[in-house]
Every structure is written in C-alpha cells, then in structure tokens.
Amino acid sequence: MQRFLLVVALAACGGAPKSGATSATADAIARGRAVVDNKGCQVCHTVDGSQRVGPTWKGLWNSDVELADGKRLHVDAAYLRRSIITPLADIVVGFPPTMPSFEGQLKDSELDDVIAYIQSLR
Numbered sequence: 297m298q299r300f301l302l303v304v305a306l307a308a309c310g311g312a313p314k315s316g317a318t319s320a321t322a323d324a325i326a327r328g329r330a331v332v333d334n335k336g337c338q339v340c341h342t343v344d345g346s347q348r349v350g351p352t353w354k355g356l357w358n359s360d361v362e363l364a365d366g367k368r369l370h371v372d373a374a375y376l377r378r379s380i381i382t383p384l385a386d387i388v389v390g391f392p393p394t395m396p397s398f399e400g401q402l403k404d405s406e407l408d409d410v411i412a413y414i415q416s417l418r
C-alpha cells in the first residue's frame with residue numbers, strides 16, 4: 297500500500313526527483329533500457345564496467361568525471377542530458393569526440409527514462 301502511494305505521488309509530480317536511484321521507478325528504468333536498445337547506444341557503451349568506444353555507464357551516476365579540458369563535473373541528470381543531446385560539449389578524458397548527437401531523436405520523456413536507467417546502474 298505504501299509503495300502504491302509512493303508511485304502515485306511520483307507520477308503526480310511528473311516524474312522522479314533528480315537524485316537517487318531509489319526514486320526512479322522500475323517502469324522508467326525498463327522503458328529507458330528499451331530506448332537504449334532501440335537507439336543502439338550499446339554499440340559504444342556497456343553497463344558492466346568494460347569500455348567500448350565510449351565509457352561504461354556502470355557506476356557513472358553520482359560520480360565525478362574528468363573531461364579532456366581538465367575540468368571535473370559531477371554526474372547528475374543535467375550532465376547526462378547534455379551528454380546525450382550535445383555530446384561534444386563535455387568530452388570525457390581518454391575518449392574520442394565521436395559520439396553522435398541525439399538531439400531531436402529522443403522525446404523528453406524518453407530522455408528522462410534513459411537517465412533513470414543510467415541512474416540504476418550501480
């Protein structure tokens with residue numbers, strides 16, 4: 297019952313709060329995984345800690361990433377969103393600037409779901 301109320305409360309305010317994997321609903325995570333499969337992100341990204349063309353997403357949420365220009369950024373929803381829409385804005389150190397932009401290819405709600413999915417990858 298309590299869990300039901302929590303889900304309703306989250307749905308009512310338009311989605312999970314922007315921090316913490318526990319607040320992301322299982323549904324959003326499942327939808328996010330489907331979007332990732334559909335868009336082919338896993339050609340370049342893994343979720344198990346191994347590297348491909350791009351960095352793994354395992355443990356990415358809430359970490360600090362180092363960029364090629366020496367800056368360090370905290371990984372939150374805004375960072376993930378920017379990384380997907382304008383990948384060349386922040387280049388992760390040690391990786392090529394080759395990720396294509398997904399601007400216009402993901403609905404806002406799909407972006408939120410992908411972010412929920414990445415959040416869940418501890």
Ligand code: HEC
Nearest residue numbers: 335337340349350351361379383386387388391392394395
């Ligand atoms: C052609 C290969 C390729 C594809 C396809 C691709 N990416 Fe990337 N991605 C990269 C590379 C290379 C980087 C590292 C360079 C950079 O920061 O842009 C990266 C970086 C990222 C980062 C930042 C990672 C970090 O450690 O800070 C996120 C988040 C991300 N990609 C999400 C996605 C999502 C979501 C998709 C699918 C919708 C996707 N990528 C598809 C190559 C790709």
